[in-house]
Amino acid sequence: MHINYKLQDRFDLAIFIPAVVLMIFGLLAIYSSTFNHPTASGNFQKQLIFAVVAIIAFFITFSLPQQLFKSFVIPLFFASLFFLLAVLVVGKTVYGAKSWFGIGGFGFQPSELAKLGTILMLAYWLTYKSRDINNLLDIGVALAIGFVPIMLIMLEPDMGTSIVFAIITISLIFWSGISLFGLFIVLSPGFVVFASLFGVYAFVTALLLIVAALFFFKRDLFNSITVFIINLSAGFFFDYALKILKPHQQKRISSFLDPSADPLGSGYNALQAKVAIGSGGFFGKGFLHGNQTQLRYIPQQWTDFIYCVIGEEFGFIGSVLVIALFLIIFLRLFKLSATAKDKFSVLIIIGVLTLFFSHFTINIGMNLGITPVIGLPLPFLSYGGSSLLINMVMLGIVMNIYKNRKLHT
Amino acid sequence: MDDNNFGSYFRRRIIFIMMIGFFAICITQLFNMQILEQPAYSEKSDENSVKPIYQTAPRGVFFDRNHKVMVGNKPSFTLRITPSTYDKKLNPYIEAILSTSPGYIDRILKQNESYSKFIPRRIAKDVSFKVIAWYEENASKLPGVDYIMETQRDYSFSIMGSHMFGYTKEIPMEIYQHRKNEYDIGDDIGFGGIEKTYEDYLRGDKGIKYMLVDAKQKTIGRYKNGEEDQTAVKGDDLVLTIDKDAQSVAEEAFKNKRGAVVAIEPSTGEIIAFLSAPQYNLQDFAKVTTNEVWRDLNNNPDKPMFNRASMSTFAPGSTFKMISAIAALEEGIIDTNYKINCGGGYQFGDRYFKDLHVHGTVDVETSIEKSCNTFYYSLVNKIGLDLWSKYAKKFGFGSKSRIDIPEEAAGIVPSTDYYNKVYGKNGWTKGFVISLGIGQGELNVTPLQLAQYAALFANSGKSARPHFLKGYTDMHTNLFVEVKPQTYDIGISKKSFDIVRRAMYLVVNGAGTATNIRSDELQISGKTGTAQNPHGKEHSLFIGFAPFNNPKIAIAVLVENAGFGSTVAAPIARDIIKAYLIKRNKEENKNLAAVTIVQEGKIAH
Incomplete structure (x- = not known):
C-alpha cells in the first residue's frame, strides 16, 4: 500500500478515516432505526446534511492559522456561558431538559459549544505563564472554570453532559501535574458522594477511608481537617442535591442501583438495549432486519441507544469494529498529544480525547449494561447536528495542531 | 510550575491503561452477550416482539344416532x-x-x-x-x-336435551389452577352432562396465530408469514345414541308436564331418549350467564336445573312387582301353578294392606297383568326381605348405573342391614316389608334405573351399561372410533323371564292395566305404576319394551303428580316407542331394498 507521506505529514488520516467510517456507521444505524418511523423518518437526510456541514467545518478549522485559537479562548468561553444562561430562559424543552435553541427546523445545543469553550479555557488557564498547579487558588480557579458550566447544565437539567464536564476538568488538572494530595482533594468529595448513593453505611465507610488516607498523607492538622470537612459537606450537599433532582433522574439512579425494581421505567431501555445487542449474535440479524430495532422496542434509539442498532443488525463483528475504530482514534489522539509543540496544544488534545472517551465510556457502558443509564450521545454515530459539528470542529483543531507541530512561533 | 509532572510518564500510563482496559471490558461483555448468551437474548427478543393470539377451537358437534345434528356451533x-x-x-x-x-x-x-x-x-x-x-x-x-x-354453541336444532347435553361455562378459578396447561382464563369448559364427561374430546386444540407487535403491543404483521402458526383443531364430533325423533316426541309430550323419560336399546345400553322436564334453555348459558338467569333457574319451584331422569328418586309402585315375581320363580318359591285368592287386601298381623280391586283367583301371570297388590303382599313376605333385596340389586337398583354423565343418584333398596341402621335393631317390623312388595315404602329408584330394569326384561337378563356415546370422530386422524357396549348378564334363567315377560305382554295386549296403548304394529309389553308421593298427587309411571319378540327399545316414563300410570305415562311411552320403531322399520326396509339392488346388480354382471 502506498502512503502519501507528504499528506500524512500534514493531515492525520488515522484519525480522519476512522471518524468518517464511524459517521457512515451512524448514518446506516439512523436509517435503520428511523426509515419507517412515523415522526423521525427525516432524520437520516438531516444527519446526512449535518455530516457534510461537519466535514466542511472540520476542514475550515483545519486550515485556520493556529494563533487564532488562543485569541478566541476567552470570548468563546464567555459566549458559551452566555448561551448556557440564555437557554435556561428561552430554550425549548426536549425530553424534560431545557437544553435547546430552536432555530427554524434545526436546534442548537449550547452545551456542545460550551464543551469546546471549556476545554480551550481550561487549557489556556492551566498553561498560562507560571501557573502552579499545586497552588490552592490556581486549582480553585481551574475548578471554577469547569464548575460554572457544570452548574448551568445541571439546571437544564442534563446530568450526563455535566458529568462529562466534570471528567474533562479533573483530567486536565490531573494532566497538568497536580500532586497526589491535590488530586485527592479534588477527587475525594466525588468518591464520598458516590458512596452516599448506597446508603448511610457506605457513606460512613467512605468517610473513614478518607480519614485513613489523610493519615497516610501525613499533612498538617489544619489541611487534614479542612479536607475532611469538605468531604463531609459534599455528602450532605449531594443529599440535598438529590432532592432537587427531577423524578426521572432520581429514578435513573435508583434503577441503576437495582435494575429489577423498575423494569418498565428507565431500566426498561437498558434491558431492551441488552436484548437487542445480545440477540444480534456473531453476524447480526442483518441491516434493517433487527426486530428490536424495527419494532421500536427502544425509544429514541437513533440518539443515545444507536449502538444497539449496530449490535443487533451487525452483530459481534460490527460491534467490535465500531469499538476498534474508536480505540484507533483515542490512541492516535493520545499519540498526537505527545507531538504537540506547546502545553496549551497538548491540553487541548487531551481535553478532546477526554471528551470523546468519556462520551464513549458512558454511552457504550450504558448500552452494554455495565454503567447506569445516563443520556449521552455516542460521538460521530448518534443523531444530532450540534454534537457532530462540534466533534468535527474539535478534530479539526487537533488536526490543525498536528499540522503546525513543527512550526515555532 | 512543576514541569516534570506535566503529562508525566506515570500520567500517560494511567490514561493508556484506562483506555485499553475499557476496550477489553467492552470486548468481553460483547463476547458474553452476543456469543455466549446469544440464545437466551434471542429468545427474549422473540418473546418481546411475537405475541401469540389464541383462537378457541370450535367444540365437537353432537350428532344423533342417525347423524342428525343436535348441538352445533355458530x-x-x-x-x-x-x-x-x-x-x-x-x-x-x-x-x-x-x-x-x-x-x-x-x-x-x-x-x-x-x-x-x-x-x-x-x-x-x-x-x-x-x-x-x-x-x-x-x-x-x-x-x-x-x-x-x-364459535358458540348453536342449539337451534329443534330439540333441547338440556340435562343430557349439559352446558359450557367460563372456567372457574379453582379448576383453572389445576389445569393451567390446557386452559387459559376465559376459556369455556363443559359443566354438566355430556359436555362435562367428554370435555377432553369436545374441547379441540386451540389455534395460535403469532403476530409481530411493537413495544406498544400494536400489531405490525405476521411472524414469519404465519409459518409457525397453528390452526385450531375442532373438537371431536360425538355421535350419540340418542334418536332425535324419539327425543323430540318425548320433549313435545312433556311440554307442560314435569317428569322424566329414559329409553334404552336393551342389548347395547344405548340411550335412545333422555328427558327431564321442565328443561332449561341452553341458549341462556351460551351467553355470559348473568346472575339473574341463575337466580331465576334456581328459584323456579319446578326446579328446571334438576336432572329428574337420573337424579330424582321415588318409590316405583307397581312397576316393581316383577322383582318379587322373578325372585320367587327363580328361587322356586312359586311356579306358574301357584295361585292365591285376592279378596281385596291382605291381613298381616294387626294391619290390613288394601288392594284397589278384588281380583279373585290370581296366578303370577295375572298378578302382573292386572297388577294385583294382594298377591305381592303375601309373596314378598314369603321371599323374605334380604332375598328380595338381593334381586332388586341384581336389576341395578340401589347403585349407580355408571351412565356417562356426572349427574346420577344411586337410590335406596332396603335390606335388614338398612332397616337396622335406620331404625335400630328392634325399631322396625315385618310390616315394613309388606309394602315393598308393591314398590312402596322406603324404596327409592330413578327413572334411569327403571329403564335399565325394563331393558333387562326386554333382553331376558342381558344388557349393557347405559351410555350416550356411540362413537366419535377423532379430528386428528379423521377416523370414527366406535364405543363398544359394556355388556353384562344378571344370571337369571330364561324360563323365569319368559313367564314374567309374557305377563308384561298381557298388561298391554291382554286384559291388563295398559290396554289403552295396545298396538299390533308395536307389540309393546310393559307395566304401569302409580308412585305414592308424600308431597302431592301420585306420580304416573310406565315401564316397557317393544316389540315383544325382538325388543329394540326399553323405556321408563315418569309423569309427576299425574295419577294412574296407564292414563298419562303409558301413552307417552307408546308415542316415543312408535317414533323410534316405525322409522327404524322403514330404514331396515330401505337397507333391505338396497341390498337387493346390489345383489341384482351383481347378478346382472
Missing part, C-alpha cells in the same frame, strides 16, 4: 374489556348498547377480579351486529374494549 361476536386500560366511566354507554341492567359490567368485572388486569374479560357473548358496528364507529373512544369472533 360464529358469534364476543365483546371484551381489558381492565388495565378500561375506563369505568364507559360503563353506562356499553350497558345501554347491550341493553343490560346498570351495574352489569361492574358485576362481571368483580367476578373476575382475581385475574390479572391485563387479561381481557368476556363481557357479552353472542352480541348482535348492531353492537359491533357501534363499537367499530367509536373504537377510538373506547379504550380497553374490543371484540373477537368465536
Whole structure:
C-alpha cells in the first residue's frame, strides 16, 4: 500500500478515516432505526446534511492559522456561558431538559459549544505563564472554570453532559501535574458522594477511608481537617442535591442501583438495549432486519441507544469494529498529544480525547449494561447536528495542531 | 510550575491503561452477550416482539344416532374489556348498547377480579351486529374494549336435551389452577352432562396465530408469514345414541308436564331418549350467564336445573312387582301353578294392606297383568326381605348405573342391614316389608334405573351399561372410533323371564292395566305404576319394551303428580316407542331394498 507521506505529514488520516467510517456507521444505524418511523423518518437526510456541514467545518478549522485559537479562548468561553444562561430562559424543552435553541427546523445545543469553550479555557488557564498547579487558588480557579458550566447544565437539567464536564476538568488538572494530595482533594468529595448513593453505611465507610488516607498523607492538622470537612459537606450537599433532582433522574439512579425494581421505567431501555445487542449474535440479524430495532422496542434509539442498532443488525463483528475504530482514534489522539509543540496544544488534545472517551465510556457502558443509564450521545454515530459539528470542529483543531507541530512561533 | 509532572510518564500510563482496559471490558461483555448468551437474548427478543393470539377451537358437534345434528356451533361476536386500560366511566354507554341492567359490567368485572388486569374479560357473548358496528364507529373512544369472533354453541336444532347435553361455562378459578396447561382464563369448559364427561374430546386444540407487535403491543404483521402458526383443531364430533325423533316426541309430550323419560336399546345400553322436564334453555348459558338467569333457574319451584331422569328418586309402585315375581320363580318359591285368592287386601298381623280391586283367583301371570297388590303382599313376605333385596340389586337398583354423565343418584333398596341402621335393631317390623312388595315404602329408584330394569326384561337378563356415546370422530386422524357396549348378564334363567315377560305382554295386549296403548304394529309389553308421593298427587309411571319378540327399545316414563300410570305415562311411552320403531322399520326396509339392488346388480354382471 502506498502512503502519501507528504499528506500524512500534514493531515492525520488515522484519525480522519476512522471518524468518517464511524459517521457512515451512524448514518446506516439512523436509517435503520428511523426509515419507517412515523415522526423521525427525516432524520437520516438531516444527519446526512449535518455530516457534510461537519466535514466542511472540520476542514475550515483545519486550515485556520493556529494563533487564532488562543485569541478566541476567552470570548468563546464567555459566549458559551452566555448561551448556557440564555437557554435556561428561552430554550425549548426536549425530553424534560431545557437544553435547546430552536432555530427554524434545526436546534442548537449550547452545551456542545460550551464543551469546546471549556476545554480551550481550561487549557489556556492551566498553561498560562507560571501557573502552579499545586497552588490552592490556581486549582480553585481551574475548578471554577469547569464548575460554572457544570452548574448551568445541571439546571437544564442534563446530568450526563455535566458529568462529562466534570471528567474533562479533573483530567486536565490531573494532566497538568497536580500532586497526589491535590488530586485527592479534588477527587475525594466525588468518591464520598458516590458512596452516599448506597446508603448511610457506605457513606460512613467512605468517610473513614478518607480519614485513613489523610493519615497516610501525613499533612498538617489544619489541611487534614479542612479536607475532611469538605468531604463531609459534599455528602450532605449531594443529599440535598438529590432532592432537587427531577423524578426521572432520581429514578435513573435508583434503577441503576437495582435494575429489577423498575423494569418498565428507565431500566426498561437498558434491558431492551441488552436484548437487542445480545440477540444480534456473531453476524447480526442483518441491516434493517433487527426486530428490536424495527419494532421500536427502544425509544429514541437513533440518539443515545444507536449502538444497539449496530449490535443487533451487525452483530459481534460490527460491534467490535465500531469499538476498534474508536480505540484507533483515542490512541492516535493520545499519540498526537505527545507531538504537540506547546502545553496549551497538548491540553487541548487531551481535553478532546477526554471528551470523546468519556462520551464513549458512558454511552457504550450504558448500552452494554455495565454503567447506569445516563443520556449521552455516542460521538460521530448518534443523531444530532450540534454534537457532530462540534466533534468535527474539535478534530479539526487537533488536526490543525498536528499540522503546525513543527512550526515555532 | 512543576514541569516534570506535566503529562508525566506515570500520567500517560494511567490514561493508556484506562483506555485499553475499557476496550477489553467492552470486548468481553460483547463476547458474553452476543456469543455466549446469544440464545437466551434471542429468545427474549422473540418473546418481546411475537405475541401469540389464541383462537378457541370450535367444540365437537353432537350428532344423533342417525347423524342428525343436535348441538352445533355458530360464529358469534364476543365483546371484551381489558381492565388495565378500561375506563369505568364507559360503563353506562356499553350497558345501554347491550341493553343490560346498570351495574352489569361492574358485576362481571368483580367476578373476575382475581385475574390479572391485563387479561381481557368476556363481557357479552353472542352480541348482535348492531353492537359491533357501534363499537367499530367509536373504537377510538373506547379504550380497553374490543371484540373477537368465536364459535358458540348453536342449539337451534329443534330439540333441547338440556340435562343430557349439559352446558359450557367460563372456567372457574379453582379448576383453572389445576389445569393451567390446557386452559387459559376465559376459556369455556363443559359443566354438566355430556359436555362435562367428554370435555377432553369436545374441547379441540386451540389455534395460535403469532403476530409481530411493537413495544406498544400494536400489531405490525405476521411472524414469519404465519409459518409457525397453528390452526385450531375442532373438537371431536360425538355421535350419540340418542334418536332425535324419539327425543323430540318425548320433549313435545312433556311440554307442560314435569317428569322424566329414559329409553334404552336393551342389548347395547344405548340411550335412545333422555328427558327431564321442565328443561332449561341452553341458549341462556351460551351467553355470559348473568346472575339473574341463575337466580331465576334456581328459584323456579319446578326446579328446571334438576336432572329428574337420573337424579330424582321415588318409590316405583307397581312397576316393581316383577322383582318379587322373578325372585320367587327363580328361587322356586312359586311356579306358574301357584295361585292365591285376592279378596281385596291382605291381613298381616294387626294391619290390613288394601288392594284397589278384588281380583279373585290370581296366578303370577295375572298378578302382573292386572297388577294385583294382594298377591305381592303375601309373596314378598314369603321371599323374605334380604332375598328380595338381593334381586332388586341384581336389576341395578340401589347403585349407580355408571351412565356417562356426572349427574346420577344411586337410590335406596332396603335390606335388614338398612332397616337396622335406620331404625335400630328392634325399631322396625315385618310390616315394613309388606309394602315393598308393591314398590312402596322406603324404596327409592330413578327413572334411569327403571329403564335399565325394563331393558333387562326386554333382553331376558342381558344388557349393557347405559351410555350416550356411540362413537366419535377423532379430528386428528379423521377416523370414527366406535364405543363398544359394556355388556353384562344378571344370571337369571330364561324360563323365569319368559313367564314374567309374557305377563308384561298381557298388561298391554291382554286384559291388563295398559290396554289403552295396545298396538299390533308395536307389540309393546310393559307395566304401569302409580308412585305414592308424600308431597302431592301420585306420580304416573310406565315401564316397557317393544316389540315383544325382538325388543329394540326399553323405556321408563315418569309423569309427576299425574295419577294412574296407564292414563298419562303409558301413552307417552307408546308415542316415543312408535317414533323410534316405525322409522327404524322403514330404514331396515330401505337397507333391505338396497341390498337387493346390489345383489341384482351383481347378478346382472
